[in-house]
Amino acid sequence: SQQGEEDPQALSIQEGENATMNCSYKTSINxxxxxxQNSGRGLVHLILIRSNEREKHSGRLRVTLDxxxxxxxxxxxxxxxxDTASYxxxxxxxxxxxxxxxxxxxxxxxxx
Amino acid sequence: xxxxxxxxxxxxxxxxxxVTLRCSSQSGHNTxxxxxxxxxxxxxxxxxxxxxxxxxxxxxxxxxxxLQFPNYSSELNVNALELDDSxxxxxxxxPGLRGQYNEQFFGPGTRLTVL
Numbered sequence: 001s002q003q004g005e006e007d008p009q010a011l012s013i014q015e016g017e018n019a020t021m022n023c024s025y026k027t028s029i030n031x032x033x034x035x036x037q038n039s040g041r042g043l044v045h046l047i048l049i050r051s052n053e054r055e056k057h058s059g060r061l062r063v064t065l066d067x068x069x070x071x072x073x074x075x076x077x078x079x080x081x082x083d084t085a086s087y088x089x090x091x092x093x094x095x096x097x098x099x100x101x102x103x104x105x106x107x108x109x110x111x112x
Numbered sequence: 113x114x115x116x117x118x119x120x121x122x123x124x125x126x127x128x129x130x131v132t133l134r135c136s137s138q139s140g141h142n143t144x145x146x147x148x149x150x151x152x153x154x155x156x157x158x159x160x161x162x163x164x165x166x167x168x169x170x171x172x173x174x175x176x177x178x179l180q181f182p183n184y185s186s187e188l189n190v191n192a193l194e195l196d197d198s199x200x201x202x203x204x205x206x207p208g209l210r211g212q213y214n215e216q217f218f219g220p221g222t223r224l225t226v227l
Binding site for chain 2: 030033035040042044045046048081088099100101102103105
């Protein structure tokens with residue numbers, strides 16, 4: 001499968017702690033995207049990292065990409081209760097017309 | 113809010129019936145993709161439309177069909193509904209040439225229940 005596989009499947013932390021989610025994939029990619037989903041609603045794009053980038057920041061988010069290991073990680077610093085959601089990585093393969101291939105996601109619970 | 117709208121929000125159908133779901137893409141976006149998300153799973157790619165033509169299809173049977181209009185809005189049609197078709201159906205639009213490699217903007221989804 002070309003899909004991203006997130007690890008862990010579920011993560012529970014206290015407010016203020018950092019949350020780290022990992023993603024592995026199997027094919028060459030053009031970029032890798034992270035999305036967030038609240039309670040079965042639509043997905044919200046968080047960050048896109050291109051295959052020639054190694055690290056990217058956006059606010060409290062930090063994403064790394066290691067194409068040699070075909071893996072990525074998403075770090076949320078100083079988490080808040082409002083960060084409670086499911087997080088999905090979507091590696092975008094070459095020659096696939098930009099379709100996103102999602103794994104099962106990581107369900108993050110941030111307790112106040 | 114992404115500017116992508118979907119209708120209806122919820123829908124209940126019975127086995128064997130047909131359903132049409134609608135999506136209005138964000139202004140300026142010419143590419144629309146449809147995804148099916150079963151409970152507890154990640155979204156699965158159904159197909160993508162670029163300027164009214166199908167531009168890639170996932171592993172879904174032919175009873176899943178689509179359409180994109182000149183204003184880039186889109187429809188997803190499912191015939192002969194099965195119980196396993198119960199899911200959240202997500203529409204996503206993106207800008208650029210064939211929407212390749214761009215972030216996608218998702219609508220809130222349509223929750224379909226097949227009884």
